[in-house]
Amino acid sequence: xxxxxxxxxxxxxxxxxxxxxxxxxxxxxxxxxxxxxxxxxxxxxxxxxxxxxxxxxxxxxxxxxxxxxxxxxxxxxxxxxxxxxxxxxxxxxxxxxxxxxxxxxxxxxxxxxxxxxxxxxxxxxxxxxxxxxxxxxxxxxxxxxxxxxxxxxxxxxxxxxxxxxxxxxxxxxxxxxxxxxxxxxxxxxxxxxxxxxxxxxxxxxxxxxxxxxxxxxxxxxxxxxxxxxxxxxxxxxxxxxxxxxxxxxxxxxxxxxxxxxxxxxxxxxxxxxxxxxxxxxxxxxxxxxxxxxxxxxxxxxxxxxxxxxxxxxxxxxxxxxxxxxxxxxxxxxxxxxxxxxxxxxxxxxxxxxxxxxxxxxxxxxxx
Numbered sequence: 001x002x003x004x005x006x007x008x009x010x011x012x013x014x015x016x017x018x019x020x021x022x023x024x025x026x027x028x029x030x031x032x033x034x035x036x037x038x039x040x041x042x043x044x045x046x047x048x049x050x051x052x053x054x055x056x057x058x059x060x061x062x063x064x065x066x067x068x069x070x071x072x073x074x075x076x077x078x079x080x081x082x083x084x085x086x087x088x089x090x091x092x093x094x095x096x097x098x099x100x101x102x103x104x105x106x107x108x109x110x111x112x113x114x115x116x117x118x119x120x121x122x123x124x125x126x127x128x129x130x131x132x133x134x135x136x137x138x139x140x141x142x143x144x145x146x147x148x149x150x151x152x153x154x155x156x157x158x159x160x161x162x163x164x165x166x167x168x169x170x171x172x173x174x175x176x177x178x179x180x181x182x183x184x185x186x187x188x189x190x191x192x193x194x195x196x197x198x199x200x201x202x203x204x205x206x207x208x209x210x211x212x213x214x215x216x217x218x219x220x221x222x223x224x225x226x227x228x229x230x231x232x233x234x235x236x237x238x239x240x241x242x243x244x245x246x247x248x249x250x251x252x253x254x255x256x257x258x259x260x261x262x263x264x265x266x267x268x269x270x271x272x273x274x275x276x277x278x279x280x281x282x283x284x285x286x287x288x289x290x291x292x293x294x295x296x297x298x299x300x301x302x303x304x305x306x307x308x309x310x311x312x313x314x315x316x317x318x319x320x321x322x323x324x325x326x327x328x329x330x331x332x333x334x335x336x337x338x339x340x341x342x343x344x345x346x347x348x349x350x351x352x353x354x355x356x357x358x359x360x361x362x363x364x365x366x367x
Contacts, residue, residue: 020092024062026079026099046201053097060091096206115166121292121318122285123160126153129276130168133253137172137208140251150243150254150271152216154261155278158319161257164278165212176210177203181218184235192235200242200249207251216256220268236268243271280317286310289318293326299333300340309346312354325349 057068062084070077082100091097117127132148140147153161162178169176179199184192203209219235243254256272258264281289287310294301313321329349333341 019086019089021062021089021095022085023083023096023098024081024085024091025083026068026097027082028099029067029078029080031076031078046198046205049099050097050205054091054093054095057091057097058093061088062091063088098202114170115163116170117167120160120164120167121288122281123164123278126164126276126278129274130164132274133168133255134172137168137174137210137251137253140208148253148274149249150256150273152261152269152272152275153255153257153278154275155259156280156317157259158317158323159278159280160318161278162212162214165210165255165257169210172208174208174210175206176212177206178212178214181213181215181220184219185232192232193238196235196238196242200252203252204249207249209252211252211254213254213256216258216268217260217263220256220258220264236265240268240271280315281321283307283310283314286313286316286321289321290326293322297326297330297341299330299338302340302342304341304343304346308343309350312350316353324353328353 052073056070056072060068062068062081064081064084064087066081068079068081070079079099120127130151133151136143136148153164155161165178166176168174177199184195199211203211219232219239242249261269261275287306290306290309294304309325313325316325325346329341329345332349333345338345
């Protein structure tokens with residue numbers, strides 16, 4: 001039998017924790033019966049909705065995949081609970097309530113990223129430069145007009161730009177809103193710009209906060225490289241308006257990420273006060289990445305030379321090492337019903353992956 005959300009009564013929940021929900025994420029479902037309203041009500045004022053929702057559902061027990069019903073403005077309108085943290089906790093006046101729907105950005109909020117700086121290998125220059133962002137997020141009021149509001153991460157694909165942003169959020173205990181730039185391109189003119197403004201409004205309610213825009217070049221290509229569509233142009237203009245600080249956003253750091261910094265439009269690139277380069281791992285860093293990941297293999301590993309593997313995987317990013325090399329080795333072993341993985345398995349995988357014009361990488365190992 002499915003539970004229904006109701007205000008908590010201690011006699012009904014003798015073993016229930018009295019923890020208050022930090023946040024819940026809702027999805028608009030609609031009315032249980034046909035209504036004269038063809039569409040669900042659109043939230044125009046995020047702050048007002050937060051207050052209204054908390055006041056209405058204060059004291060309710062929130063369970064994932066169950067429903068909350070509007071009893072005031074749109075009676076019987078239903079929202080489904082997609083996430084609640086902590087699980088099965090009580091909605092209180094401090095609970096943050098967010099709505100995911102097709103009209104706005106797909107739910108990108110990660111309140112507590114599990115990625116830590118220990119998960120990031122190398123990138124010493126990025127670590128050094130990002131200390132400024134750390135200090136800003138820990139004390140936004142202490143920077144004034146000198147705040148690092150807009151930072152650009154750039155470098156080859158798979159070098160850890162997204163992972164680093166999440167680790168930064170974790171270290172500063174700040175929420176992060178990761179968005180792919182392609183998500184901002186709507187079906188209709190005006191939709192993308194509206195999403196940009198909603199994005200920053202949501203971030204303002206959670207500040208200090210990181211907005212992470214991945215694949216920035218999808219909307220920020222130099223005009224010499226494309227015929228700029230009208231909807232993309234308005235998205236860029238809306239983004240520039242928010243980044244310029246015309247509307248004050250205290251405690252928000254916008255981090256853009258791209259693999260193609262050379263093709264970014266100069267007007268957008270100039271808005272980033274700091275550019276931080278992410279580089280491919282060197283030999284010792286590749287060895288560390290391999291060591292960290294093979295410890296989680298479900299098949300035992302015997303007698304492998306990690307330094308040798310690292311030496312002959314030059315040019316691979318961290319993601320390449322994991323997705324193209326380690327995963328290939330593991331999957332092959334599983335398919336072949338092997339009891340353990342040895343150096344030959346890695347040599348075979350490297351041989352396939354690192355082909356050269358004059359043979360293979362392994363052909364040169366013994367020269």
